[in-house]
Amino acid sequence: MQITYSAEITAIQRTTGFTKPVVALESTIITHGMPYPQNLQVAREVEDVVRDAGAVPATIAILKGNLHVGLDAKQLTDLAQTRDVAKVSRADMAFVMSQGRTGATTVAATMIAAHAAGIEVFATGGIGGVHRGAELNLDISADLRELAMTPVIVVAAGAKAILDIPKTMEVLETYGVPVIVYGQDMMPAFWSSTSDIPAPLRTDSPGEIAAGLRARKALGINGGQLIANPVPKQEEISAEIIGPLIEMALHEASHQKITAKAVTPFLLGRIFELTKGKSLTTNIALVKNNAQLAAEIAKSCYKLANI
Numbered sequence: 001m002q003i004t005y006s007a008e009i010t011a012i013q014r015t016t017g018f019t020k021p022v023v024a025l026e027s028t029i030i031t032h033g034m035p036y037p038q039n040l041q042v043a044r045e046v047e048d049v050v051r052d053a054g055a056v057p058a059t060i061a062i063l064k065g066n067l068h069v070g071l072d073a074k075q076l077t078d079l080a081q082t083r084d085v086a087k088v089s090r091a092d093m094a095f096v097m098s099q100g101r102t103g104a105t106t107v108a109a110t111m112i113a114a115h116a117a118g119i120e121v122f123a124t125g126g127i128g129g130v131h132r133g134a135e136l137n138l139d140i141s142a143d144l145r146e147l148a149m150t151p152v153i154v155v156a157a158g159a160k161a162i163l164d165i166p167k168t169m170e171v172l173e174t175y176g177v178p179v180i181v182y183g184q185d186m187m188p189a190f191w192s193s194t195s196d197i198p199a200p201l202r203t204d205s206p207g208e209i210a211a212g213l214r215a216r217k218a219l220g221i222n223g224g225q226l227i228a229n230p231v232p233k234q235e236e237i238s239a240e241i242i243g244p245l246i247e248m249a250l251h252e253a254s255h256q257k258i259t260a261k262a263v264t265p266f267l268l269g270r271i272f273e274l275t276k277g278k279s280l281t282t283n284i285a286l287v288k289n290n291a292q293l294a295a296e297i298a299k300s301c302y303k304l305a306n307i
Helices: 038-052 073-081 093-098 107-117 142-149 165-174 206-219 239-255 260-274 278-305
Strands: 003-005 022-025 056-063 066-069 086-088 103-105 121-123 153-156 179-182 201-203 225-228
Touching: 003 107, 022 038, 022 107, 022 278, 038 056, 038 073, 038 278, 056 073, 056 093, 056 107, 066 107, 086 093, 093 103, 103 107, 107 121, 107 142, 107 153, 121 278, 142 165, 153 206, 153 278, 165 179, 179 206, 201 206, 206 225, 206 278, 239 260, 260 278
Parallel strands: 003 066, 022 056, 022 121, 086 103, 121 153, 153 225, 179 201, 179 225
Antiparallel strands: 056 066, 056 103
16 A cells, blocks of 8 residues: 655654654544534644654545545645545545545544554544444444454544444454453443443553553454543533433434435534534544543553564
């Protein structure tokens, strides 16, 4: 896979890897998450969180058919203002590139690109998963299968709360994906810091997460690790508040016959309206929180690789 690197990433490259820890960042939050110029501001802020924590951010996107790992200031600004950007996952990543189009990477596509570039840690908001009603329509995100195949640590605030989280957990277990909750004994639920689902695994140390990935590789086990990092309590929307609003948005999506890739954007947009913008504020807070933890994990991975 041919990759174009930003000057910031190129400056720390060497034949055997990087001279500093690196954190991959997805680009769908820029193109599909919020309007300009807020999307650009948040993208810059998330990158700065990674830098301030002692790592190098690598925002990943497809620009005019070329896979870019790390975007410079102009590329980030241009992407934030570009319309009709493809939302790219494993199934259509190569096709979008072959057509010379611009695409924003989802969790699955970002994992593929990060692994190809030699980046072990990736920060996102929430992963995709099993949609509610999947027993009827088999609507299951490619993110879950990617976690089972690609050896990248994904730091997220759990699966998006609009999904069927118990079924998502079952699929992750079936695929052999370690789900490790950071700092608590219950799974987070994206906008909410906790849920009623027990943590399959728990850690309080970035070093343990890095060591876990090394151990999986030593055993020849494919795939990465999902690190479920709770949104800070002061920024959360409690499950009691957000739950009924999610149900309302789901009912509206069903009534309007919204399906496939259109479901998630519709639900997130409707919940934004129902919470009067609080859902987006919380989303931004959890992405920054995940970037902070991802940087700490990346530093631990870098330390292990250079012992």
